[in-house]
Amino acid sequence: MSHDHSHAAPKNLTPAFQWAVGLNAVYVLLEAAAGFMTGSLALIADAAHNLTDVAGLLIAWAAMALAERRPSEQFTYGLGRSTELAALANAIAILVGVGAVVWEALGRFQTAVEVPGGTILAVALVGIGVNFGTAMLFRSSQHGDLNAKGAYLHMMADGAVSVAVVLAAGGIMVTGWTWLDPAVAILVSAVIAVTAYGLMKSSLRLTLDGVPENIDKTAIGDWLTRLPGVQSMHHLHIWALSTTKTALTVHLVMPAPVKASFLADTAQALAHEFSIDHATIQIEHPDGQCETDP
The missing domain is CATH 3.30.70.1350 (Cation efflux protein, cytoplasmic domain)
Incomplete structure (x- = not known):
């Protein structure tokens, strides 16, 4: 019987990941603050979406730290599985947040709330720069690194969501249709829900000892x-x-x-x-x- 115990530690986070965490964390705070001050559900929903990016990057960071810990007498395989549980908890929390945003957005269709389109537009434009800028950090390494490719594609998708928020803000400024704000909030929440569902499905698969998706x-x-x-x-x-x-x-x-x-x-x-x-x-x-x- 053979036991191969080659547990090569994952590579340290690159400057690209460190910059990605910092930039997105600052933008989440900025966007959430603007959303609550202006009452814009579109900004709050997009901030929640960007928060999932920060959470995902931090989970990867924590996973690397746990991977460096040696197995113990009580945990003979180490503590690597805690990353699966963290991903599952993260997915559930995201879905709960999505439900709250959608519920509030549905109410806004009946009771209109005035929101400053100019402020939403300015904040969302910053988001486009942050998301597409972060994606560019991973562009050169995405072809040889699956994690870098995932980060690149995710940030490009987030940039597209920010573009949708900009369009909603522009629409409000031109037409005065305040219903565009809750409509975009629901649209963004749908994108978040799809991402969270995929995360929950993958984490449940691993938690229940399923064969990883990348293994045939x-x-x-x-x-x-x-x-x-x-x-x-x-x-x-x-x-x-x-x-x-x-x-x-x-x-x-x-x-x-x-x-x-x-x-x-x-x-x-x-x-x-x-x-x-x-x-x-x-x-x-x-x-x-x-x-x-x-």
């Missing part, structure tokens, strides 16, 4: 059965140790004696080909193999 279990099973000397395979289990680390256990039935380097080479190949960080492989002879999965 069928491909791994086919690859293992094609290894030289492997007659069959069973008890293949793949789950997430954290939001960035994946574990695997498998039983391989091999009639002939196994080469000394087989286990280490297989674990190393699983890490290289399929991003499996922690592989445990059990070798069995056909005459003494355990019961297979039902």
Whole structure:
């Protein structure tokens, strides 16, 4: 039986991530303050959306800190799974906030509230600069780094949302239609809800020991059965140790004696080909193999 315990620590946050956290945190405070002072639900909803960006970046930061902690007697796999729980809690909190904004917005359709379109326009224009500017921080590294690509696409989408708020503010200034503010608030909340639902779905999948979305279990099973000397395979289990680390256990039935380097080479190949960080492989002879999965 082989146990590959190569827990390479995640890379430290780059200056791009540090700038992204700082810029978006400052803008969230600015936008939320302007939203409450002017009574603009569009600004408050967009501030909530930008807050999800800050939360996501901070969760990644916390995950890196937890990944550096060594396993203990009580937590033999370490504390990586706390990142999954944090993501789940974050998603639930976002959805609750979305419900509150939508409820208030529906009431605004019946009772109009005057909002200063000029202030909304100015704040949203700053948001366009912050979001698209932050996206540019990740543009050069997005092609070789999945995390950078996710940050780049997310910030570009946020920039588009800020453009929608600008259009609403311009519409209010030109037409005087105050209903545009709650309408855009609902539209932005819908975007937030979709993002939060995806986050909740992914975090629940990991929390319940589901196979991570970026892992193809069928491909791994086919690859293992094609290894030289492997007659069959069973008890293949793949789950997430954290939001960035994946574990695997498998039983391989091999009639002939196994080469000394087989286990280490297989674990190393699983890490290289399929991003499996922690592989445990059990070798069995056909005459003494355990019961297979039902």
